[in-house]
Amino acid sequence: MSNRLPAVTVVGSINLDLIATAERLPTAGETIGGAALSEQPGGKGANQAAAAARLGGSARMIGAVGNDAQGRRMLEALAGAGVDTADVAVLPEPTGTALIVVDRDGENQIVVCPGANSHLSLDGVEFSPEETVLCQLEVGLDVVLEAARKAQGFFVLNAAPAMDLPGELLERCDLVIVNESEYALIPALAEAKLVAVTYGRDGSAMFEHGRKAAEASSVAVTVANTVGAGDAFCAALVLALRQGLDYAQALAVANAVGADAVGDPSSQPDLARLGHYLERIAAASGASS
Template sequence: MDLAPLRPLAVVGSINVDVVARVARLPGPGETVLGGALTRSPGGKGANQAVAAARLGARVRMVGCVGDDSDGRWMIDALRDAGVDTGGIWLGDTPTGTALIAVDANGENQIVVCPGANAAVEAPDDLGDDEAVLAQLEIPLATVAALATAPGFLALNAAPAAELPASVVERADLVIVNETEYALQPALAAARLVAVTHGAAGAVLLSRGTEVARASAPPVTAVDSVGAGDAFAAALTLGLHAGWPPELALRAACAVGADAVTMPGAQPPLRPLASYAWEVP
């Protein structure tokens, strides 16, 4: 089967510096755990998804906000180096956003996000009919609501969980959540298409609450799960926007997410999306 080429994508979302501590196990409430090396790297759900989409072979532009500081300039350079168009990123009056992340020996993580300049992200007014939009909830909810007027394919990674405006739920062509986020957002049962991820168990596609496709995740040895959900979101959005059959797009996205957990960092190197599609049986 010939696969249709990927179409343009605009990612409207967060750009953060990830400050990561790797520990043997994650701490419980009130507990202190001694860890190993501390690292700083590019992150933010929006930036992670933009980089993943570019590495999967799409033409991608990033719409977001960073601080007028060294971290902000570093984040812009990192996105540009990954092949992302950074013309839609502006410098805000507050510092660049930061995520504090603990990762255990099994790749599981805990994350606290300090939004910083991400609180100033606004919806662009130059979206085209052929351009998909992918957004997340690390930016103001009012900005996400404004994207309901986007003329093309609209995908929302509804994370972290929040009460979404009905207009967004009704308008979104695709909503992506994990199983916990889906349980916390009951309004999503009415959405036209929802992808629910189940970690190593794969993912399902639901239309108005009814399952229409299911895919398993290839077995891998997990190193770091921080960027896996973002890679999955980028892959599924690109596949569905290109018109791939939903089951094939879902299976390819699960393969991308599985590949992402085998590498450290929120923005792992990835192959063209079509290569993942041919991997699945």
């Protein structure tokens, strides 16, 4: 098993997250007062790239921001996490924004205004056979399809938000990552070659052509914010699998990383290196055996 974590190139969204933290989520037509407002870097693509870099991988971001103060802030945040931002386009459209309400238990409601993300182009972008390419569905499906066609190496899709997926895209995916509700909303995933499904407090599982191949239990944690947890899980699972861990070990490591992310109020939380989580999982399995 190599000590050097493989290169991950993330093709995806970059957003400014506007987060209102309230006692509970509002119902339709209801106004809730007393919330606390925060602004922070976000977007599923940027969150995954930042997590991959912080875990020790070589991370490159392909996305788009606006030529505005928010865009400059998003680029600074990615660079600060160790992400290569040379292929992030700066466009005339405004930087994408996510309006997020989070309740005291960490549950959330999100509305995304894509802005520059809707104008992302892969013209001139190349991928090497060594690169793992990781996409989500917060940018145009046509862009994701183009990335799948251009990618020469391991290709991963975090199929969120859930939508019908073209057969060509699913066939190209070496791995699809979803949560349990997304898995239920995309029936075609039952035929996919490899799918990782997260179940929140109930851990995660790996399915090969619809048959469970491995599972791992979750790590108990006090929930602060679930917004970036799935993205941290995605980055960790990809790095763990590409480093040669088996499915069960990779899921366990990704669960531990996701738990750290849930306990952090940021959408792009500080994380330890992947080796730290490997050691933690090994120690836990040794103690339980």
